Amino acid sequence: MLYREAGQFKATYAEDMAIFPIRQDRIALAVLLGIAFIGVPLLATFRIWPFGTDYLLWAILLPFLILALAAIGTNILVGYCGQISLGSGAFMAIGAYSAYKLATGVHIPLAWLGFAIAIPPLPVLASILLGGFMAAGAGILFGIPSLRIKGLYLAVATLAAQFFFDWAFLRLPWFTNYAPSGSVNAPELDFFGMVVRSPVERYLLCLAVVTVMAVLAKNLVRGNLGRQWMAIRDMDIAAELIGIRPLYAKLTAFAVSSFIIGVAGALWAFVYLGSWEPLAFSIDRSLELLFMVIIGGLGSIMGSFIGAAFILIVPIMLNVIPTKLGLPLSTQTITHLQFIIFGSLICYLLIKEPHGFARLISIGKEKLRLWPFPY
Amino acid sequence: MASIARRLLILATALGGAALSAPAAAQNEQFIPILSYRTGPYAVNGAPYANGVVDYYNLINERDGGINGVKILIEECETGYATDKGVECYERLKSKGPTGAAFINPLSTGITFALTEKTAADKIPIITMGYGRADSKNGAVFAYNFPLLGTYWSAADIAIQHVAKELGGFDKLKGKKISLLYHDSPYGKEPIPMLQVLAQKYGFEFTPIPVTHPGVEQKSQWLAIRQHRPDYVLVWGWGVMNSTAIKEAAAVAYPRDKMIGVWWSGAEPDVTPAGDQASGYKSLMLQHGAGKFPAHADIEKYVYAKGKGSTEPGKIGEVLYNRGITNAMLGVEAIRKAQEKFGKQPLTGEQVRWGLENLILTDARIKELGFEGMLKPVSISCSDHEGARYGRVQQWDGKGWKVISDWYTADESLIEPLVADVSAKYAAEKKIKPRDCAKET
Secondary structure, eight states: OOSOOTTOOOOSHHHHTOSSOSHHHHHHHHHHHHIIIIIHHHHHHTTOTTOSSSHIIIIIIHHHHHHHHHHHHHHIIIIISOOOOSOHHHHHHHHHHHHHHHHHOEEEEEGGGTEEEEEOOOOHHHHHHHHHHHHHHHHHHHHGGGGTOOHHHHHHHHHHHHHHHHHHHHHOGGGGTTOTTSOEEOOOOEETTEEOOSHHHHHHHHHHHHHHHHHHHHHHHHSHHHHHHHHHHHOHHHHHHTTOOHHHHHHHHHHHHHHHHHHHHHHIIIIIISEEOGGGGSHHHHHHHHHHHHHHOTTOHHHHHHHHHHHHHHHHHHHHHHHHTTOOOOHHHHHHHHHHHHHHHHHHHHHHOTTHHHHHHHHHHHHHHHTTOOO | OHHHHHHHHHHHHHHHHHHHHTTOOOSSEEEEEEEEOOSSTTHHHHHHHHHHHHHHHHHHHHHHSSBTTBEEEEEEEEOTTOHHHHHHHHHHHTTOTTTOBSOBOOSOHHHHHHHHHHHHHHTOOEEOTTOSOGGGGOTTTOTTEEOTTOOHHHHHHHHHHHHHHHHTSGGGGTTOEEEEEEETTHHHHTTHHHHHHHHHHHTOEEEEEEEOTTOOOOHHHHHHHHHHOOSEEEEEOOTHHHHHHHHHHHHTTOOGGGEEEOTTSOSHHHHGGGGGGGTTOEEEESSOOSSOOHHHHHHIIIIITTTOOSSOGGGTTOHHHHHHHHHHHHHHHHHHHHHHHHOSSOOOHHHHHHHHHTOEEOHHHHHHTTOBTTBOOEEOOSSOSSOOOEEEEEEEOSSSEEEOSOOEEOOHHHHHHHHHHHHHHHHHHHTOOOOOGGGOO
């Protein structure tokens, strides 16, 4: 009843091609953004339930936003271009460590040439973005094998990236500025004199970055480039025959995807963790991102958000609920239960809807449009 | 359809009601969060430790009715030894109870690194007994970190002292080869700078050998050890890595009595899986070893006799269980000390921090608490957040741990410059103005 487009006429091509052609969707999105940008910070500032403590901001919303961004990056490569990647964790690490190096100053002595490359410490924002570009570079490099190998074989090649960078950041002390423990500290988050410290400020920073990136990604996948990626995904030989260059299409997918993942990695390290070790970007992280994309929906920006929320929040909920209900269970029973229920949930969801939450939502939308008179 | 919807509604109301009613707790309670791990590859070591911690808090509640009448309220959160889960647990628990968390005790060096800045901002002390960052001994910079009873730099120094004693003097260390087999994480890397300083001073050759988490795959490392033939191997492992290291040593026939584990690699679960192969293996002791003391008798009487114990009675007195109760005791005594100044009521983290920084446990007090023979006197101050730097060495004889050395005291003249140097770097990086310890009371 409410969700019906009758009477919404489109007079121009621009209106017809809008990201959200249905008015109700636009309103829903505006409300969501309003809550995210104004409602949440207001509630958090005045400490109104459920923002009485920092918990929701620090431990739920902040990691959710950053992982959703990383999931968008993974989705561009895996969902839109069809290149299975197990190296997302490595690209996050490259973003994080490059940003760290750039923010603390780079010094490469080239003794045999008689000079040294010295870059003074860069501002935090520039470091984070450049961290993304470094990740994009590495993504292109490790994307080259995709021109020859496909599917699971490519997954193994990207796995090599994961293990190589895990090794590099763990073993080469230059990356950690020779920190004795191998754990590095993020610099102060100084954005042109404005220092981001409190959870609300951190949240707003991530929210802004994620919103901008998501809009850019959405437009990219709707445009020429995105269509090339999808053509490659659906049938690479046919795509080549209609004039799409696989080299260009695949490598741009790797570059854009790695850039977004790299920025997410830098945010994860600088804004969320504050102090980290390579284990924060291990193979587990890569798999987690892949699961987010699969559960959320391959080839869907919104699916990335839902997938991130599902993988991140459901285990925490399963862990918190028994304690909240006051059930007399030991922590280890609760943890085991959490694994069992979460695993079964994933199985159930994938059997019921192999295309993930995004598909469920689009089915729901179709039904709502016809409701209450389906034919 | 309608009945399902109604059931869902009832469930939702029940859940919502539970969520809303949770904060209604008694007011005269001191909340202490417990970050533990009873699942995953480190559970064999995490569980006995957590049992000790829980049992000691229960003892205080059951025997004394709390700390001067203030009941202890605890909640456990499973971290699985993972840093991100640890941070989530900390955020979940830090503001529970009437005054928030009294202190936090992550039992993971990785989580300690991740929380150091957060705890300072939230004004909650972080107690890292026998682990954590070694530079946080300097309380002037790390106001909220308390690496009580020994850091990894103290441990490294004590280990080398023992090696020197076995060889017959520090001069005999020259030209010897000592390897460090370490868990490749901040935990395992922490002793390296100290060992490098020691290697330079005494002239032995030091080789660090990393083992990737979780440490079940060590074939190549032990192959390297067999080729390199070090005179001693120091083991900085945790969880399954320890027993694997002993088994692999046996496989390449490396003598177990030339292996010295840190105090986190010297408990029963580390040696028993290796069976007879573990005989002769040595490890440092964070002061105490295994065995029962008067405190244990009280725990059996007041906690286990009432059926409130958290483990099997046979496991009381194991090394990590004892470490758990020691750790809980130090926290409780810090709260007691803080109550002298701030009143017998639930205290905030900031107030407990004062208690920790001014905590002095004499021999007489330790005896009173039932820890005589387990601990030496502890004296914490602004400039020394470690409080004590003693250690002994124990050896596994196939059935139990035997203490085989006298007390060692870590050499402060070697550690102090490194602490000053590394903590000054941290202060500069984080723009922390070190406190003037002369002005602290």
